[in-house]
Amino acid sequence: MLFELRDVGLARSGRQVLDSVSAEIPVGATAIVGPSGAGKSTLLRLLNRLADADSGAVAYRDRPLAEYDPLELRRRVSLVPQLPALLDGTVASNLSYAAELAGIELERDRCLELAGLDPGFAERDVSKLSVGEQQRAMLARALAQSPDVLLLDEPTSALDHAARDAIEATLAELRGELEISLVLVSHDPEQAKRIADWVVRMEGGRAVAAGPLERVLA
Amino acid sequence: MSASIHVALWQVAASLVLVAIAIAISRWRQADLERDIAVATVRSIVQLTLVGYAIKLIFEADTIWLVLALLSVMVLFGALTARSRAKNVPGAFWPLLIALSIAAATTLGLVVALGVFEPTPRYLVPVGGMVIGNAMTASAVALNRLGDEVGDSRARIEATLALGATAREAALPIVRRSLRSGMITLVDSTKTTGLIFFPGTMVGMLLAGASPTDAVRLQLILLYTLLGSVAIAGVLATSLAYRNFFTPAQQLREPAEVPT
Numbered sequence: 001m002l003f004e005l006r007d008v009g010l011a012r013s014g015r016q017v018l019d020s021v022s023a024e025i026p027v028g029a030t031a032i033v034g035p036s037g038a039g040k041s042t043l044l045r046l047l048n049r050l051a052d053a054d055s056g057a058v059a060y061r062d063r064p065l066a067e068y069d070p071l072e073l074r075r076r077v078s079l080v081p082q083l084p085a086l087l088d089g090t091v092a093s094n095l096s097y098a099a100e101l102a103g104i105e106l107e108r109d110r111c112l113e114l115a116g117l118d119p120g121f122a123e124r125d126v127s128k129l130s131v132g133e134q135q136r137a138m139l140a141r142a143l144a145q146s147p148d149v150l151l152l153d154e155p156t157s158a159l160d161h162a163a164r165d166a167i168e169a170t171l172a173e174l175r176g177e178l179e180i181s182l183v184l185v186s187h188d189p190e191q192a193k194r195i196a197d198w199v200v201r202m203e204g205g206r207a208v209a210a211g212p213l214e215r216v217l218a
Numbered sequence: 219m220s221a222s223i224h225v226a227l228w229q230v231a232a233s234l235v236l237v238a239i240a241i242a243i244s245r246w247r248q249a250d251l252e253r254d255i256a257v258a259t260v261r262s263i264v265q266l267t268l269v270g271y272a273i274k275l276i277f278e279a280d281t282i283w284l285v286l287a288l289l290s291v292m293v294l295f296g297a298l299t300a301r302s303r304a305k306n307v308p309g310a311f312w313p314l315l316i317a318l319s320i321a322a323a324t325t326l327g328l329v330v331a332l333g334v335f336e337p338t339p340r341y342l343v344p345v346g347g348m349v350i351g352n353a354m355t356a357s358a359v360a361l362n363r364l365g366d367e368v369g370d371s372r373a374r375i376e377a378t379l380a381l382g383a384t385a386r387e388a389a390l391p392i393v394r395r396s397l398r399s400g401m402i403t404l405v406d407s408t409k410t411t412g413l414i415f416f417p418g419t420m421v422g423m424l425l426a427g428a429s430p431t432d433a434v435r436l437q438l439i440l441l442y443t444l445l446g447s448v449a450i451a452g453v454l455a456t457s458l459a460y461r462n463f464f465t466p467a468q469q470l471r472e473p474a475e476v477p478t
Contacts, residue, residue: 085377
């Protein structure tokens with residue numbers, strides 16, 4: 001198993017955001033689906049230790065998450081947040097920063113291409129990009145670290161239909177070209193059907209179903 | 219250095235007319251500062267009177283220990299005051315206390331070691347007061363900015379942490395901007411000093427009858443001393459305080475779980 005969650009609980013401001021969540025996430029493409037406020041994004045943040053659970057256990061590749069150095073873990077399990085949040089500067093400087101943190105040599109043009117961006121975007125100032133382009137730059141930046149897993153938090157929620165379709169196509173291509181697992185949070189079951197082969201369905205902070213796509217979202 | 223001048227109580231009382239004008243303007247424009255101005259005025263009278271007596275005692279006793287005690291009290295109150303202005307920064311008191319202590323000790327130590335001032339109460343008390351006061355203002359402004367920036371940039375900080383950056387790396391741009399905002403006022407006023415405004419020490423010395431040359435030289439020494447102390451206090455306060463926004467696992471704390 002890629003990730004395994006056992007009885008995971010987490011409260012914020014007196015509200016139980018995650019309540020005894022138990023689920024398995026295998027290698028491949030997994031969608032975490034459910035309505036707003038179901039705890040999907042919080043669950044995603046646990047997977048690369050941007051937050052820690054109050055109770056229960058989370059394991060990555062059969063080892064408790066707590067045993068991983070959080071910085072090492074985040075370079076292997078990369079999270080792309082819901083809204084783009086690039087650093088000031090150019091697309092290239094953002095990619096170089098990410099590669100430098102991961103201690104690997106940057107294949108800039110390849111990362112841009114994988115994210116569906118023309119190499120000409122490298123020298124563009126991030127403040128001059130559209131939201132869709134910024135989201136792609138975020139994806140390229142995550143790919144600059146050669147992660148094993150990409151965690152994507154509603155990657156298309158801020159985009160129009162055309163941009164959404166393009167990102168979805170990019171994600172499908174990524175899976176074909178790289179040996180990379182995807183964990184995608186989405187409020188849209190149709191998107192899950194297009195991208196994922198495994199689904200975790202959340203409701204009110206609980207994982208109410210987890211399993212192959214055909215079984216959970218029949 | 220100068221012939222002393224005498225200021226009568228009625229002259230002080232007369233200057234309160236300007237305070238009344240400030241209160242009237244605040245009320246007229248609904249700036250909601252009337253109460254603050256009144257409190258500030260009363261506090262300035264009480265505090266300066268008490269400090270006046272304390273300084274008199276310290277000058278008469280002529281011992282370094284009393285000076286150090288007074289400066290320590292100033293540092294303590296400076297840290298408490300600055301903390302109240304940096305409300306969005308969790309656990310700001312200790313970073314501020316450390317920043318003000320080290321800024322005061324370093325700058326005063328240096329000016330004494332360089333032979334600029336004699337290590338006597340007549341120099342250390344007023345210069346120490348200015349050093350601590352300016353360091354307090356700069357750290358308060360810097361931490362206030364730091365708190366606001368962390369609040370505004372949560373998404374960006376988390377996105378940077380998500381790349382495997384340390385808390386220090388993720389906070390670096392905002393720590394830099396916070397330090398800058400803490401220092402910029404003094405840097406700007408140093409640039410325009412003499413052109414747009416006359417600094418307090420120089421005005422005081424001129425009013426007290428000192429020669430303009432002496433007044434200018436002393437003012438220059440003080441400006442440079444203050445620049446040093448503001449930089450030291452600002453860098454220490456911001457470098458120590460940003461850590462309180464993060465957990466040991468390099469996670470950005472939720473606003474609700476930030477201890478105050």
